[in-house]
């Protein structure tokens with residue numbers, strides 16, 4: 001017993017200081033992109049067409065990016081030519097799908113829920129995670145939120161096993177045909193009022209599985225989405241930031 005207490009004192013307090021202080025992420029982390037304005041119409045069309053995930057578009061010479069489709073892989077001529085540069089800003093989550101479409105406008109971060117919903121969920125939010133056909137990286141990074149550095153429970157947010165005990169779903173994966181029925185049944189089992197969160201490029205728009213005949217392009221056509229968390233996978237701080245914004249805690 002004494003050894004346990006001694007070890008506990010030696011380890012000290014490991015929980016991160018977020019949200020009081022912004023997290024220090026590694027330099028290689030790719031967050032909110034900025035878009036160069038100096039392309040000719042031909043260059044713009046060329047780099048936009050080169051994204052294999054259809055995340056880029058072009059209006060005259062203005063490059064546009066869909067954060068819901070982008071995998072933040074930086075493996076494209078747009079990134080190589082400096083037309084697209086990724087910042088270290090992990091704050092990406094939004095409430096509306098159209099807010100993930102960026103060109104020269106400022107990124108609109110997620111608004112909080114209305115007063116009634118915040119009264120219900122602001123201090124205690126239970127979520128059922130549904131893996132609807134992803135690669136497991138999104139699920140792993142949501143799992144990280146339960147570890148001592150992030151300690152999701154200190155915000156009153158928990159993942160629960162049963163949808164009947166949940167206030168909403170957090171969905172990962174593009175929704176394969178095999179998972180569609182299970183997802184819809186799980187959603188139906190959550191009592192009203194309920195929230196739906198799409199976490200990761202697959203759940204938002206299909207990710208690398210986009211337009212596969214075996215998968216839907218995310219949950220947008222199947223369920224009403226309250227929060228979109230971009231990334232492939234989203235960084236745990238991106239998810240935590242989005243959840244706290246939704247609850248009006250940031």
Ligand code: SF4
Pocket residue numbers: 050051052053054055056069070071072073074075076078079
């Ligand atoms: S970073 Fe990857 S997904 Fe995003 S625009 Fe470039 S190639 Fe497409």
Ligand code: SF4
Pocket residue numbers: 133134135136137138139172173174199200201202203207208231232233234
């Ligand atoms: S968004 Fe990326 S990390 Fe998440 S399930 Fe899809 S492929 Fe995997």
